[in-house]
Amino acid sequence: MDTNNVINKVQKLLNVFYVQQKAASSVTKCWKWNINEFTNNQVNHRYAVLILNRTISQKQEFIKKIWNNATLRIAVDGGMVHWEKFVNNLPVIDQTTMKLPDLITGDFDSITEDVLEKYKTKGCKAIHTPDQDHTDFTKALKELNNYCIDNEIQMDHVIAIAQSSGRIDQILGNIQTLYLVREERLLHPETKMYIMSDDSLTWLLSPGDHIIDIPEESRRVKGCWCALIPVGEVCERVTTNGLKWNLDNQQLKFGRLVSTSNTFDGSEQVKIKCSHTLVWAMEIPSLTNVHSDKENC
Numbered sequence: 177m178d179t180n181n182v183i184n185k186v187q188k189l190l191n192v193f194y195v196q197q198k199a200a201s202s203v204t205k206c207w208k209w210n211i212n213e214f215t216n217n218q219v220n221h222r223y224a225v226l227i228l229n230r231t232i233s234q235k236q237e238f239i240k241k242i243w244n245n246a247t248l249r250i251a252v253d254g255g256m257v258h259w260e261k262f263v264n265n266l267p268v269i270d271q272t273t274m275k276l277p278d279l280i281t282g283d284f285d286s287i288t289e290d291v292l293e294k295y296k297t298k299g300c301k302a303i304h305t306p307d308q309d310h311t312d313f314t315k316a317l318k319e320l321n322n323y324c325i326d327n328e329i330q331m332d333h334v335i336a337i338a339q340s341s342g343r344i345d346q347i348l349g350n351i352q353t354l355y356l357v358r359e360e361r362l363l364h365p366e367t368k369m370y371i372m373s374d375d376s377l378t379w380l381l382s383p384g385d386h387i388i389d390i391p392e393e394s395r396r397v398k399g400c401w402c403a404l405i406p407v408g409e410v411c412e413r414v415t416t417n418g419l420k421w422n423l424d425n426q427q428l429k430f431g432r433l434v435s436t437s438n439t440f441d442g443s444e445q446v447k448i449k450c451s452h453t454l455v456w457a458m459e460i461p462s463l464t465n466v467h468s469d470k471e472n473c
């Protein structure tokens with residue numbers, strides 16, 4: 177075969193590859209979000225829980241269950257101190273039932289030395305992540321991924337327990353971590369990543385179609401909030417179903433329209449089609465005691 181023939185053949189192969197890639201990327205992706213898989217401890221779902229450096233504000237019963245049923249438990253730096261406080265505040269009989277963290281990670285500038293030593297002695301694995309160009313949260317997810325690869329397991333969900341109060345740099349930094357999970361493939365692409373803050377869950381909606389199962393309580397409790405926020409980029413086109421204030425092929429953009437204080441219309445599912453990435457956040461009242469006085473619909 178002469179050189180021209182070889183070049184022709186390679187070009188044809190490249191064309192086929194290019195057409196296949198284009199076809200694959202033009203297929204709209206559809207994501208199904210069923211948070212009951214971890215909020216209600218449904219069996220057969222693998223998830224990891226991380227405790228970030230904020231007070232744990234969810235109900236004790238909820239945290240006990242989600243923590244003990246997790247496949248992997250990580251305390252991130254000062255998160256370890258909050259976890260210890262949480263356990264010490266439980267009735268004595270419950271304290272012994274709490275599983276230990278599998279990993280304690282971080283640059284260790286917030287955890288106290290005595291707490292770190294105490295849990296190392298109890299057998300928890302401590303991983304020092306000193307890099308100062310990434311947050312301890314981001315680095316903890318890298319360690320989580322290493323753990324999954326080493327142990328040949330794949331998580332369905334990863335839930336980081338934080339708070340949307342206090343330091344605004346940390347609040348936005350945590351959203352940045354959600355973006356890094358996708359952009360830098362910090363986790364397996366099928367693993368869904370959430371931030372749980374007080375009585376809400378936040379996650380990223382990538383361009384495509386999304387079907388979110390709405391827990392019964394979020395539909396029933398009057399004024400349960402949800403939001404669609406174009407944090408990382410302008411979202412040129414958004415269409416929704418299942419919200420009180422639906423969008424119809426509209427643009428979401430800071431300085432123009434941002435969908436905060438939206439709520440559900442009672443449908444079992446919310447459907448969202450978005451051309452660009454959005455931050456989705458929703459209230460799940462039973463996670464905390466704060467809104468227990470809210471009216472039922």
Ligand SMILES: Cc1ncc(C[n+]2csc(CCOP(=O)(O)OP(=O)(O)O)c2C)c(N)n1
Nearest residue numbers: 253282283285286307308309310311312313
């Ligand atoms: C451009 C730039 N800005 C800021 C920093 C500093 N920085 C970014 S992430 C990080 C580590 C933060 O650690 P974390 O434990 O997540 O938060 P802390 O409570 O220690 O502030 C630091 C110091 C940087 N490396 N580069």
Ligand SMILES: O=c1ccn([C@@H]2O[C@H](COP(=O)(O)O)[C@@H](O)[C@H]2O)c(=O)[nH]1
Nearest residue numbers: 228229253254286311312313338343346
């Ligand atoms: O106010 C805060 C402080 C921290 N976080 C998150 O927790 C981790 C660990 O924090 P350390 O201060 O290093 O213990 C940090 O990376 C943040 O993701 C927070 O959400 N709010």
